[in-house]
Amino acid sequence: MISFAKGILRAMPSNSVHETFMREALKEAKKAFDKGEIPVGAVVVSKSRVIARAHNQMEMLHDPTAHAEMIAITQAADFLRSQGGENHRGSLEKASIYVTVEPCPMCAGALVMSHCQNLIFATKDMKAGACGSLYNIVQDDRLNHRLNVVSGVLEIEAKFLLQEFFKNLRKEKR
Numbered sequence: 001m002i003s004f005a006k007g008i009l010r011a012m013p014s015n016s017v018h019e020t021f022m023r024e025a026l027k028e029a030k031k032a033f034d035k036g037e038i039p040v041g042a043v044v045v046s047k048s049r050v051i052a053r054a055h056n057q058m059e060m061l062h063d064p065t066a067h068a069e070m071i072a073i074t075q076a077a078d079f080l081r082s083q084g085g086e087n088h089r090g091s092l093e094k095a096s097i098y099v100t101v102e103p104c105p106m107c108a109g110a111l112v113m114s115h116c117q118n119l120i121f122a123t124k125d126m127k128a129g130a131c132g133s134l135y136n137i138v139q140d141d142r143l144n145h146r147l148n149v150v151s152g153v154l155e156i157e158a159k160f161l162l163q164e165f166f167k168n169l170r171k172e173k174r
Contacts, residue, residue, distance in 0.1 A: 015153070018120050021045050021098045022154045025122070028055040028068060029100040029161055035060060039100070039161045042068040044076035044116075046095040052076035069099055069107035073114050092116040100158040102129035102151065108137035112145050120150045122158030 021043055028041025032055035044052040052075035057066040076097075077090035092111075096118035103111065103121065108130035111119060119131060119138055130137045131149055138147040 018098070018150065018153045021050070021096075022100070022120065022122060024050055024053065025098040025100050026154065026157055026161070028053050029158065032056045032068070033161055033165055039165050040068045042072040042097055042099045044072050044092065044095055044097050046076070046080065046092075051079045051095070065106065067104065067107050069097065069103050070110055072097065073110055073116075077114065090114075096120060098153075100154075101125050101162065102131050102133055103138075104128045105130040105135060105137060108135070111138055111147060112140075112143050115145050116147055118148045118150070120153055122151075122153055123155045123162070124151065 024043045025041040028043065029039040030041070032041060033039035035055075035057075037056040037059050039056070041055045042053070043050045052072045054068045054071035054075060056068050057071065058064055060066075073092065076092055076095060080092065080095075081088045081090045092114040094117050097111065097116055097120070099107075099119070099121045101121065101123055102125040103119070104125070105128070121131065124133045126133050128134060132139075132151065137143070138149060140146070
């Protein structure tokens with residue numbers, strides 16, 4: 001698979017690799033679904049292994065910043081710092097994040113600030129997406145870092161989970 005970012009064509013892992021890690025993110029999204037949270041899941045991958053995994057926990061933690069991506073970024077930074085010693089500043093350089101839904105502006109900004117290398121997401125968010133839909137923070141030339149982006153990996157599965165969640169939510173409100 002080829003991704004276009006930073007004006008350079010880059011070889012990206014095959015679809016099967018992306019699908020493998022996206023399935024892990026979907027498992028996290030299912031955990032959120034089961035807990036009554038908006039079903040978004042994320043995993044961070046470094047050196048071909050999952051180093052962090054998270055799902056939305058905004059309702060449980062009563063914290064509007066407890067998005068799957070934010071929690072996964074923090075976990076991954078802690079892991080990398082613990083592996084790299086005191087000199088590691090917690091950046092996610094050379095890491096990839098797999099997310100079931102396109103990140104919002106807050107999460108996109110955190111990905112830029114963390115220097116994450118790759119973002120792979122399943123489905124677009126036309127109302128709050130900040131990685132190509134509504135905004136494109138992760139590839140904004142005015143910022144000091146840009147991510148390689150791949151979208152649409154296991155999109156149908158991620159959309160289905162979201163649709164079921166919101167359908168159930170509407171039924172509960174009747």
